[in-house]
Amino acid sequence: MDVIVCMKQIPDLQQIRIKDREPILDNVPLVWGDLDKNAIEEASKIKEAVEDVKVTVVALGSDKIEQGILEPLAMGADEAVLLTDPAFAGSDSMGTAKVLAKAIEKTGSYDLVILGEGSTDNYSGVVASALAELLNLPMISYVRELEVQDGKVKAVRNMEESFEVMEADLPALVTVAQEINEPRLPKFMAIRKAGAKPRHEWGPDDLGLAADEVGQNALSVETLSNLAPEQDRKNIILKGNLAEQIDALVDALTKEGVLGR
Amino acid sequence: MTEADEEKVEVVVVGAGLAGLSAAYVLAQAGVDTVVVERGDYPGAKNVTGGRIYMHPLRHYLPDLWDDAPLERHVTRETITMMAEGASTAITLDNDKFREEPYHSYTILRSNFDRWFGDKVAEAGGFVLPKYRADDVLVEDGRVVGIVMGEEDEIRADVVVAADGVLSLIAEKAGLRQAQQPKHFAVSAKEVIELPAKSIEERFNLGPGEGAAQLYFGTLTKGMLGGGFIYTNQDSISLGLVVGIESLMEREPKIEVHEILEDFKARPEIRNLVADGEIVEYSAHAIPEGGINAMPKLYSDGIVVIGEAAGLGLNMLITVRGMEFAVASGVMAAEAILKAREKGDYSADSLAHYEELLKDSFALQDLETFRHVLGFMENPRLFNFYPQAVCDIFTELMWIDEKPKPKISTTVIREGVGKFLNWSTIKDGLGMLRI
Numbered sequence: 239m240d241v242i243v244c245m246k247q248i249p250d251l252q253q254i255r256i257k258d259r260e261p262i263l264d265n266v267p268l269v270w271g272d273l274d275k276n277a278i279e280e281a282s283k284i285k286e287a288v289e290d291v292k293v294t295v296v297a298l299g300s301d302k303i304e305q306g307i308l309e310p311l312a313m314g315a316d317e318a319v320l321l322t323d324p325a326f327a328g329s330d331s332m333g334t335a336k337v338l339a340k341a342i343e344k345t346g347s348y349d350l351v352i353l354g355e356g357s358t359d360n361y362s363g364v365v366a367s368a369l370a371e372l373l374n375l376p377m378i379s380y381v382r383e384l385e386v387q388d389g390k391v392k393a394v395r396n397m398e399e400s401f402e403v404m405e406a407d408l409p410a411l412v413t414v415a416q417e418i419n420e421p422r423l424p425k426f427m428a429i430r431k432a433g434a435k436p437r438h439e440w441g442p443d444d445l446g447l448a449a450d451e452v453g454q455n456a457l458s459v460e461t462l463s464n465l466a467p468e469q470d471r472k473n474i475i476l477k478g479n480l481a482e483q484i485d486a487l488v489d490a491l492t493k494e495g496v497l498g499r
Numbered sequence: 500m501t502e503a504d505e506e507k508v509e510v511v512v513v514g515a516g517l518a519g520l521s522a523a524y525v526l527a528q529a530g531v532d533t534v535v536v537e538r539g540d541y542p543g544a545k546n547v548t549g550g551r552i553y554m555h556p557l558r559h560y561l562p563d564l565w566d567d568a569p570l571e572r573h574v575t576r577e578t579i580t581m582m583a584e585g586a587s588t589a590i591t592l593d594n595d596k597f598r599e600e601p602y603h604s605y606t607i608l609r610s611n612f613d614r615w616f617g618d619k620v621a622e623a624g625g626f627v628l629p630k631y632r633a634d635d636v637l638v639e640d641g642r643v644v645g646i647v648m649g650e651e652d653e654i655r656a657d658v659v660v661a662a663d664g665v666l667s668l669i670a671e672k673a674g675l676r677q678a679q680q681p682k683h684f685a686v687s688a689k690e691v692i693e694l695p696a697k698s699i700e701e702r703f704n705l706g707p708g709e710g711a712a713q714l715y716f717g718t719l720t721k722g723m724l725g726g727g728f729i730y731t732n733q734d735s736i737s738l739g740l741v742v743g744i745e746s747l748m749e750r751e752p753k754i755e756v757h758e759i760l761e762d763f764k765a766r767p768e769i770r771n772l773v774a775d776g777e778i779v780e781y782s783a784h785a786i787p788e789g790g791i792n793a794m795p796k797l798y799s800d801g802i803v804v805i806g807e808a809a810g811l812g813l814n815m816l817i818t819v820r821g822m823e824f825a826v827a828s829g830v831m832a833a834e835a836i837l838k839a840r841e842k843g844d845y846s847a848d849s850l851a852h853y854e855e856l857l858k859d860s861f862a863l864q865d866l867e868t869f870r871h872v873l874g875f876m877e878n879p880r881l882f883n884f885y886p887q888a889v890c891d892i893f894t895e896l897m898w899i900d901e902k903p904k905p906k907i908s909t910t911v912i913r914e915g916v917g918k919f920l921n922w923s924t925i926k927d928g929l930g931m932l933r934i
Contacts, residue, residue, distance in 0.1 A: 250540065255779065257777075265611070267540060267541050305621070305627075423649075423652075425651075425652045426534075426628065426631065426648065426652055426653075426654050427506060429628065430508075430534075430626070
């Protein structure tokens with residue numbers, strides 16, 4: 239059985255600074271989205287539970303992916319497809335889905351495609367649905383429990399106020415929620431050996447896509463602005479001894495409606 | 500490669516600071532299978548310096564590294580300021596030598612530099628493993644054979660290089676260092692304050708790319724051992740201070756380091772330099788001050804200790820050094836390991852070559868030469884009496900009011916004799932001869 243996991247490198251959100259309401263992305267290290275790690279973890283678990291499973295990671299990212307790709311490979315993936323061509327940069331959700339679909343088709347065989355329910359940067363949550371459409375696969379989203387058996391996938395969906403149990407014939411596509419598992423921290427020797435696993439780098443040509451069909455040349459949605467909310471600091475300096483300062487703090491917080499609601 | 504070899508590396512370096520990366524760089528270039536384990540998100544994520552690196556020793560030890568290194572400004576002006584209550588006196592050195600290439604020293608931001616250096620190590624063939632923390636050493640038959648990470652991970656190696664910084668856990672776990680004394684450490688707090696390059700150049704009177712290094716001592720540390728510093732980076736200013744941990748512990752009433760830093764920043768001498776800047780980074784760090792008296796054992800079977808983990812840092816009163824020691828010790832450890840590798844012998848006897856190299860270099864010789872500086876600096880008069888006395892004399896000379904002024908010589912002799920001719924100052928003067 240062939241399992242495909244789609245992953246994307248994103249800037250480490252904890253290290254992004256906001257200046258003049260705009261995020262500063264220079265020099266911010268790239269990491270995998272948290273939910274992407276849930277996806278690869280789930281694939282690794284299937285590989286451990288079911289015989290004869292091959293896991294392929296299809297990863298979008300920059301040329302700095304070389305080191306980063308060791309992580310999913312060490313977590314259990316057998317092979318990686320790297321989509322790092324600069325032409326892919328700046329894609330919107332539809333563009334991303336198109337590139338992923340072509341890459342997945344090119345791998346030759348796919349029984350189960352797993353993604354996180356959204357990327358942790360823009361969180362449009364659209365890519366997986368578009369990808370399922372392009373590959374003409376049944377899709378089960380927001381999966382918190384997953385089981386693969388007898389050519390079928392059985393999944394429990396988190397509907398927030400209820401759980402829904404669904405089943406689909408393979409091939410199928412699922413998106414996983416964070417609660418589905420706890421991604422493993424790969425051991426050093428696994429990371430080291432991951433370096434020897436096969437990797438393929440595919441650009442637009444390899445996928446049969448023209449330059450104007452990918453990345454910023456093929457946007458279906460235009461981002462007009464991407465601003466952080468404004469936060470004015472109150473700049474209140476409390477005076478007096480500790481007891482007085484605490485009283486003044488409680489007063490100020492009550493006045494702001496933070497306390498005593 | 501045999502099956503057994505696949506489960507082990509040749510060298511594991513703990514800590515991606517300047518020492519660890521330097522060792523790894525030399526080893527990787529020589530084709531040694533080297534892994535650097537770093538607990539931060541990337542090399543440099545947790546590394547701090549005040550802000551300036553002296554280049555001449557570094558070019559000697561790593562000649563090919565520096566051309567495209569992300570350094571900040573080359574320092575062209577050195578200022579030392581004595582701070583008293585409500586007054587300060589500064590001495591500035593501006594020398595054309597500082598403007599000659601190759602430059603003497605640069606300001607530096609370690610989060611940028613170390614990350615770049617980590618990439619260099621990887622390019623050279625080393626393996627840098629961030630977000631993994633070494634918690635212990637693996638010991639078999641009395642010799643170190645690797646490191647333990649977390650509950651169930653380990654890396655086996657021919658040699659462990661402990662480069663895990665000032666409070667080195669690895670050197671301690673390997674039994675190479677004793678419990679530490681507070682008097683051998685200082686604590687530093689530092690802010691990086693962002694400002695446009697043009698503002699920095701105007702405020703500090705600098706040409707493009709030129710930098711200023713300023714040290715402050717006196718009342719800013721409120722009688723405690725220590726001092727303040729400012730270094731100009733390309734688009735930011737590093738501002739901070741250092742206080743002896745023992746002085747801080749013994750002080751009554753208690754005071755927090757960040758309060759001292761706030762008071763320092765509020766001084767009119769400092770306030771205007773950083774006005775309208777945005778604080779983009781705040782850090783605190785321990786600094787070794789014990790000098791040669793506080794060094795651990797530097798090697799044992801299967802392990803060497805380098806950089807601040809080895810206590811290699813030196814406060815020479817008017818210059819503060821650590822990074823050159825880190826690089827030099829890293830390179831020398833790598834050389835010793837390469838020699839041990841040729842012999843296939845990583846025993847203590849074989850690795851002792853590292854200490855021999857250190858002894859022949861500036862690193863241990865400077866530590867020896869300046870071994871009495873710490874004792875000298877424990878004198879509180881250095882931080883309250885002298886800066887005040889100097890500022891008083893200058894104020895007396897500069898101040899014009901309606902009363903007739905005495906001759907300059909009269910003022911200098913009267914004030915000078917009054918303030919500086921007594922048993923304490925003579926004793927301090929004699930003490931100074933030891934440093």
